[in-house]
Amino acid sequence: xxxxxxxxxxxxxxxxxxxxxxxxxxxxxxxxxxxxxxxxxxxxxxxxxxxxxxxxxxxxxxxxxxxxxxxxxxxxxxxxxxxxxxxxxxxxxxxxxxxxxxxxxxxxxxxxxxxxxxxxxxxxxxxxxxxxxxxxxxxxxxxxxxxxxxxxxxxxxxxxxxxxxxxxxxxxxxxxxxxxxxxxxxxxxxxxxxxxxxxxxxxxxxxxxxxxxxxxxxxxxxxxxxxxxxxxxxxxxxxxxxxxxxxxxxxxxxxxxxxxxxxxxxxxxxxxxxxxxxxxxxxxxxxxxxxxxxxxxxxxxxxxxxxxxxxxxxxxxxxxxxxxxxxxxxxxxxxxxxxxxxxxxxxxxxxxxxxxxx
Numbered sequence: 001x002x003x004x005x006x007x008x009x010x011x012x013x014x015x016x017x018x019x020x021x022x023x024x025x026x027x028x029x030x031x032x033x034x035x036x037x038x039x040x041x042x043x044x045x046x047x048x049x050x051x052x053x054x055x056x057x058x059x060x061x062x063x064x065x066x067x068x069x070x071x072x073x074x075x076x077x078x079x080x081x082x083x084x085x086x087x088x089x090x091x092x093x094x095x096x097x098x099x100x101x102x103x104x105x106x107x108x109x110x111x112x113x114x115x116x117x118x119x120x121x122x123x124x125x126x127x128x129x130x131x132x133x134x135x136x137x138x139x140x141x142x143x144x145x146x147x148x149x150x151x152x153x154x155x156x157x158x159x160x161x162x163x164x165x166x167x168x169x170x171x172x173x174x175x176x177x178x179x180x181x182x183x184x185x186x187x188x189x190x191x192x193x194x195x196x197x198x199x200x201x202x203x204x205x206x207x208x209x210x211x212x213x214x215x216x217x218x219x220x221x222x223x224x225x226x227x228x229x230x231x232x233x234x235x236x237x238x239x240x241x242x243x244x245x246x247x248x249x250x251x252x253x254x255x256x257x258x259x260x261x262x263x264x265x266x267x268x269x270x271x272x273x274x275x276x277x278x279x280x281x282x283x284x285x286x287x288x289x290x291x292x293x294x295x296x297x298x299x300x301x302x303x304x305x306x307x308x309x310x311x312x313x314x315x316x317x318x319x320x321x322x323x324x325x326x327x328x329x330x331x332x333x334x335x336x337x338x339x340x341x342x343x344x345x346x347x348x349x350x351x352x353x354x355x356x357x358x
Contacts (some may be wrong), residue, residue, distance in 0.1 A: 001116075003035070004346070005038075005048065005050060005057075005059075006028060008050060008193035008213075009026060009028075009047060010026060010301060011219065012065065012066040012067065013026060013040060013047060013063075013066065013067050013069070013070065014067075015041070016066060016067035016068055017067070017121045018042045018067055018070070018071060018356070019042065019071060019121075019122075019149040020044065020122055023067070024040040024041055024042045025040065025041045025125060025224065026038055026039070026040045026041075026047070027039045027040070027041075027125060027128045027133045028134065029130060029131060029133070029156065029158040030130055030158070031158050031159065031160050031162065031299070031320075032038060032160050033052060033133065033160060033161075033162055033258050034048065034052040034057070035048075035049075035051050035052060035158065035162045035172075035191045035353065036048070036049075036050045036057075037049055037055045037156065037158055037164055039122060039133060039135075039156055040068075040078050041122050041124070041125050041135060042120075042121075042123075043078075043079035043080055043118065043119040043120065043121065043123070044079070044080040044118075044123040044135035044154050044184055044297070045077070045078045045079045045080070045119070046061065046078040046079075046156070046164075046184050047061070047063050047078055048061055048063065049061045049164070049184075049351075049353075051162065051281060051353045051355070052355065053280050053281055053355050054251055054253060054280060054355070055060075055280075057189055058070070058188075058189060058190040058192075059183055059191045059192065059281075060188050060190060060191070060270060060282065060353075061076060061078060061185065061186065061191070061315075062184075062185040062186075062187060062191060062282070062300075062303075062310065062315040063077055063305065063306065064094075064148060064189075064303070064304060064305065065304045065305055065306050065307075065308075067326065069108075069303075069304040069305075071333055073303045073304070074136075074306075075183075075185070075297075075299075075300060075303050076112055076119050076183035076268050077181060077183065077184075077185060077303070078182070078184045078185070078218070079118075079183050080118055080119065080123075080135075080154050080180060080181070080182055080183075081086055081112035081113055081117055081118060081119050081181060081183050082112070082113050082117060082118040082152065082178070082179065082180045082181075082262075083117075083118065083139060083143075083144070083146050083150060083168075083176070083178055083179070083180075083181070083299070084110070084112075084113055084146075084178065084327075084337060085112055085113070085154065085177045085179045085180060085181040085183075085322075086111070086125070086179065086257070086293060086319075086321060086322045086323075086324035086325070087106065087109050087110065087111050087149070087216060087324045087325055088102065088109060088110040088177075088325055088327065088328070089217050089218055089325050089328055090104070090108050091103065091104040091108070091109060091110040091114070091278045092144070092280070092328075093327035093328055094156070094327075094328075095147070095175050095176070095327075096175075097219070098147075099147055100143030100146065101145050102114050102144050102146055102205065103115045103116070103144045105117075106217065109215060109217060110213075110320065112183070112331055113144060116144060117144070118139070118152070118180070118217065119183070121137055121155075123135035123137045124137070124151070124162065124240030126268060126330035131157065131159075132155060132156060132157040133155070133156055133158060133196040134152070134153055134154070134155040134156075135154050136152065136154075136157075136178050137152045137153075137154065138150075138152075139151075139152065139340075140175075141174065146176055146177070146309075147174040147175070147176050148172040148173050148174030148175070148176040148341065148347050148357075149173050149174075150170055150171070150172040150176065150178065151171050152168075152169065152170040152180065153164060153166040153167055153169045153170075154167070154180070155169075156170075156199075157206055161352065162352065162353040162354070162355075163350050163352040163353075164350065164351050165267075165348060165349075165350040166182055166348070166349050166350065166351075167347075167348050168180045168344075168345065168346070168347040168348070168349075169344070169345065169346055170339075170344075170345035172217060172339065172341065172345075173303055173341050173342070173346060173350045174338045174341050175338065175341050176339065176340050176341075177326070177327045177336070177337050177338070177339075178243050178338075178339050178345050179287075179321050179326070179337040180295075180320045180321075180345075180347075181194055181319040181320055181321040181349075182249035182277060182319070182349070183316070183319055184317065184318075185300075185315030185316065185317050186274060186283060186316055186317075186318065187200075187254055187313055187314060187315045187316070188200060188274060188275070188276035188277075188281045188283060189276050189278065191306060191307065194209060194307075194314055195277050196239070196311075196314070197238060197296055197313050197314065197315055198237070198238050198242060198296065198313050199208075199237065199238075199239060199277040200234065200237070200238050200274055200275060200276060200277060200316065201235050201237050201238065201250060201274075201275045201277075202232050202236070202272070202273065202274050202275070203232055203233070203234065203235040203237050203273045204227055204233075204258065204260075204270070204272045204273070204292075204294075205233065205260065205261040205264055206230075206232065206258035206259060206260050207224060207225060207226070207249075207259065207261060207343070208222045208223060208224055208225060208258070208259040209222075209225050209230045209256050209257065209258045209278030210222060210248055210249055210256055210257045210258075210259075210323065210324065210337055211221055211223055211247040211250070212247070212255070212256065213250070215249060215326070216255060217249060217325055217326055217352065218257065218325055218329075219322070219328060222259065222316075223247075225258070228245065229241045229242075229244060229245040229248060230245075230247075230256065231262060234273065235273070236297065238254070238316070252293045252298040252311070253296040253298040254295060254296040254298075254316075255293070255294075255295045255298060255324050256294060257291050257292070257293050257294070257321075257324050258291060258292050258294070259283070259290065259291050259335070260287070260291060260292060260293060260294075260321075261289060262290065265271055265287060265288055265289065265290055266288065267286050267287060267288040267349075267350070268286060268323065268347040270284040270285065270286055270352070271285060271287060271292075272284070272285040272292060273285075274316070274318070278355055280355065280356050281353060281354070281355055281356065282353070282354040282356065283351055283352065283353055284352045284354065285318060285320070285349065285350070285351055285355075286321060286348075286349070286350045286352070287290070287320040287347070287348065287349040287350075288346075288347045288348050288349070289320040289321055289322065289347055289349065290322060290334065290335045291320070291321055291322060291323050291324070291333060291335060292314070292316075292318055292319060292320050292321070293317070293318040293321060293324070294317075294318060294320040295316065295319070296316055297313045297314055297315050297316060297317065298312055298313070299312065299314060300312050300313070300314050300315065308318070320347075320349040321337075322335055322336060323335045323336065323337070326338070340347070
């Protein structure tokens with residue numbers, strides 16, 4: 001990591017009090033290829049990702065300009081969200097004969113865990129080194145209304161082939177929805193030369209997507225992507241035919257769960273590929289999770305970043321997860337995100353950055 005980036009991040013994010021009135025603790029990772037990653041204990045947040053390209057280092061993550069703005073923003077920039085990522089209708093779900101009401105923070109619905117989700121918590125830093133760090137968090141029975149005592153950990157590991165692995169682990173002593181993801185916003189053109197995420201190209205092996213109601217809750221239908229604007233079987237520009245589809249109009253762009261090809265959710269094979277507009281940088285995603293939420297940053301305007309206010313579509317979030325409102329859709333077998341007491345939650349998502357024409 002360059003001294004200037006290290007100093008900037010420590011000054012802007014590590015000196016000012018956060019949600020708990022104490023400054024964040026930062027961890028810096030680097031590999032032998034020159035890729036660097038910075039994380040902080042508030043929200044176990046992925047703050048920075050600097051990748052070497054032919055023109056030099058390229059920062060590819062959106063972040064708030066300072067801690068004050070990080071606390072103000074509601075875009076979940078780079079944070080681990082939970083207990084349940086995405087939305088729960090009316091903040092309710094039923095397990096057996098018991099109905100649970102959790103805190104709501106998006107109108108009548110719950111988004112990313114409620115009013116005090118995991119993104120606003122201080123995680124404990126464990127065994128930091130130049131290549132990896134683990135963050136752990138305990139969530140008590142009844143936290144935000146969720147049942148069971150939950151113990152979670154997230155391990156970030158940077159490899160020499162420019163791959164950042166995120167290992168998710170959780171255990172709970174009562175049956176409960178658990179759905180952890182990272183909410184990073186990517187812009188592979190670099191934050192110093194931001195081009196719309198709609199100008200990026202993407203390829204994704206996802207045969208189905210979930211249309212939504214106006215409140216962004218899924219309708220319950222699983223629609224085939226083939227032949228629609230949601231079809232990324234072949235690489236195409238994200239903004240191609242943008243807002244020409246009724247389901248996109250409802251969501252003001254992409255803000256949809258895509259069900260991934262289950263033969264590729266082994267954590268070993270790339271299931272999503274994102275390419276910068278100049279073609280110099282590709283990011284491949286591998287995951288063991290069954291779905292991914294694609295959010296084209298439709299409401300980023302007003303978030304203050306490192307160069308001032310972000311515009312809508314300044315970055316794209318690609319959140320591997322279980323299906324939104326899954327606990328209320330038992331028909332989505334294996335994708336609801338409800339785990340039984342004592343059942344281990346173990347998942348891996350990795351992001352590999354491939355430089356073209358270096």
